[in-house]
Amino acid sequence: xxxxxxxxxxxxxxxxxYFDGKCVSHGFTLADGSQQSVGVILPSTLTxxxxxxxxxxxxxxxxxxxxxxxxxxxxxGVGERFSVxxxxxxxxxxxxxxxxxxxxxx
Amino acid sequence: xxxxxxxxxxxxxxxxxYFDGKCVSHGFTLADGSQQSVGVILPSTLTxxxxxxxxxxxxxxxxxxxxxxxxxxxxxGVGERFSVxxxxxxxxxxxxxxxxxxxxxx
Numbered sequence: 001x002x003x004x005x006x007x008x009x010x011x012x013x014x015x016x017x018y019f020d021g022k023c024v025s026h027g028f029t030l031a032d033g034s035q036q037s038v039g040v041i042l043p044s045t046l047t048x049x050x051x052x053x054x055x056x057x058x059x060x061x062x063x064x065x066x067x068x069x070x071x072x073x074x075x076x077g078v079g080e081r082f083s084v085x086x087x088x089x090x091x092x093x094x095x096x097x098x099x100x101x102x103x104x105x106x
Numbered sequence: 107x108x109x110x111x112x113x114x115x116x117x118x119x120x121x122x123x124y125f126d127g128k129c130v131s132h133g134f135t136l137a138d139g140s141q142q143s144v145g146v147i148l149p150s151t152l153t154x155x156x157x158x159x160x161x162x163x164x165x166x167x168x169x170x171x172x173x174x175x176x177x178x179x180x181x182x183g184v185g186e187r188f189s190v191x192x193x194x195x196x197x198x199x200x201x202x203x204x205x206x207x208x209x210x211x212x
Contacts, residue, residue: 003119010113011134013165014206015146021204024130026144028117038132040121059119098127100120 002059002079003102006036019046025103037103045093052105054084060100066091108165108185109208112142125152131209143209151199158211160190166206172197 009028016025016037023046025039041063056065062077068087076082084090092099115134122131122143129152131145147169162171168183174193182188190196198205 005116005118007116009115009117010111011115011117011132011144012111013109013144013208015130015144015166015204017146017148017204021127021130021146021148024121024127024146026117026132038117038119038121040123040127040130042123042127060121098121098123102119 003057004059006030006038006102009036018048019044022046023048035105039101039103041092041094041099041101043094043096043098045091047089047091048084049089050084050086053086055081055104055106056084057081057102057104058099059102061094061097063092063094063099063101065093109163110165112136112144112208115142124154125150128152141211145207145209147198147200147205147207149200149202149204151197153195153197154190155195156190156192159192161187161210161212162190163187163208163210164205165208167200167203169198169200169205169207171199 008031012027022044023041025037027037058078064073066073067090114137117134128150129147131143133143164184170179172179173196
């Protein structure tokens, strides 16, 4: 089971476009003031720089991720979450269907 | 002036990916039940099939559009709106910076 809708948010209309459009997200703010985003990663292998810890939740498709310092790629699909420490970066790769996600801080 | 935020919406977490990712959007529902979306078009020339009339509002970048049956391309930028009749299709082209938009029906 995954999160199909998120209610009572204030959406930022301008998209965030990363890696020439291989990743696109839209940010929003919840009623309690916390910031999240919904996004999609197209088939590619990308390295994201992270400033703060994040939790990713898949809502469509699947990805593999590799945290900084790790050797192994770990698969994550719909309804699954993984935590990214506030380390310098992590790798993510997608093949086939685009990976849609929710990104939460903390 | 353009619409930077839209409050009190219910966002659909799964992205809509069109044309191999040249256009990505996220849909949301307003408190009154009406459906809208925010999206981005990367540099490209695309033909969209339209089922119902739509109003597009630019929130970043610029595009040129050409309605079905028209010869001329018309430029539209930040804070500008254009209406697309419920005709079979319209053309849109973007060069340079991605074009971010709000799409409303009606």
